[in-house]
Amino acid sequence: MKFSKKLGQHILIDRGVVSRIIRYAELKRTDTVLEVGCGTGILTEQLLKHAGKVYGIEKDKRFVKLLENKFLGEINEGKFVLIEGDALKVEWPEFNKFVSNIPYQISSELTFRLLKRKYELAVVMYQKEFAERLVARSGKKYGRLSVVARAYATIKILEHVKAEAFRPKPKVDSSIVIIKPIPEINVKNMESFEKLVREAFSSRRKKFGKTAEKLGIDVPEDLKNERPERIPPEVFAELSKRL
Numbered sequence: 001m002k003f004s005k006k007l008g009q010h011i012l013i014d015r016g017v018v019s020r021i022i023r024y025a026e027l028k029r030t031d032t033v034l035e036v037g038c039g040t041g042i043l044t045e046q047l048l049k050h051a052g053k054v055y056g057i058e059k060d061k062r063f064v065k066l067l068e069n070k071f072l073g074e075i076n077e078g079k080f081v082l083i084e085g086d087a088l089k090v091e092w093p094e095f096n097k098f099v100s101n102i103p104y105q106i107s108s109e110l111t112f113r114l115l116k117r118k119y120e121l122a123v124v125m126y127q128k129e130f131a132e133r134l135v136a137r138s139g140k141k142y143g144r145l146s147v148v149a150r151a152y153a154t155i156k157i158l159e160h161v162k163a164e165a166f167r168p169k170p171k172v173d174s175s176i177v178i179i180k181p182i183p184e185i186n187v188k189n190m191e192s193f194e195k196l197v198r199e200a201f202s203s204r205r206k207k208f209g210k211t212a213e214k215l216g217i218d219v220p221e222d223l224k225n226e227r228p229e230r231i232p233p234e235v236f237a238e239l240s241k242r243l
Ligand SMILES: C[S@@+](CC[C@H](N)C(=O)[O-])C[C@H]1O[C@@H](n2cnc3c(N)ncnc32)[C@H](O)[C@@H]1O
Pocket: 007, 008, 009, 010, 011, 012, 013, 036, 037, 038, 039, 040, 041, 042, 043, 057, 058, 059, 060, 063, 085, 086, 087, 088, 101, 102, 103, 104, 106
């Protein structure tokens, strides 16, 4: 089978990585898992062994056929429900854990779709660069994604995974990330907060005074000369109350 670059088809071949993902997710028989991008089912198989029920969303028809054959028994039992479609478009079922080796092209949109849902725990494989942006607290990788994600969740990198763990081998390394729906910062109005953060990071070189002026908010003098990458998430949350 020819793998599609456009669909981010890098299949996990390292079973050690798969078993660690399962361990990190602390799966129980009472868990209902959502997996986005089941591929050839290497992770799905273990999810089915450890959880009560698994929902899978897969866009590639060829993989859907393969998965339907491989997990025919589980599908007939109602233990595995496979949804053919685009995970950014189809309606998501109810689940309490999200465990996926996701297609990297849709990382940002998929993550925000997840963050806005009700769930207990997510264990997600991301491109390393994206994972580092998600957890950054300052500096070059710190940006809109890092700040806004904190208003929804607590996020940590559990381990980095070498490109050799996948076939075909991607150009970059990956990281396994754990997400818990416990906000790290207290945001009063998500819309104002996102507006402020978007404006602040619209140009990384822009001093914060310019952002404040544009949005018509009063900010302490010492903040006016700061670049957005030096302003902590808590400060954005606090200042957004003035909008
Ligand atoms: C990185 S592979 C992971 C495959 C498998 N879970 C594994 O660990 O080996 C990503 C999978 O997501 C699927 N995919 C890509 N875009 C998708 C989308 N928008 N919605 C659902 N699945 C998608 C690809 O076809 C591929 O099977």
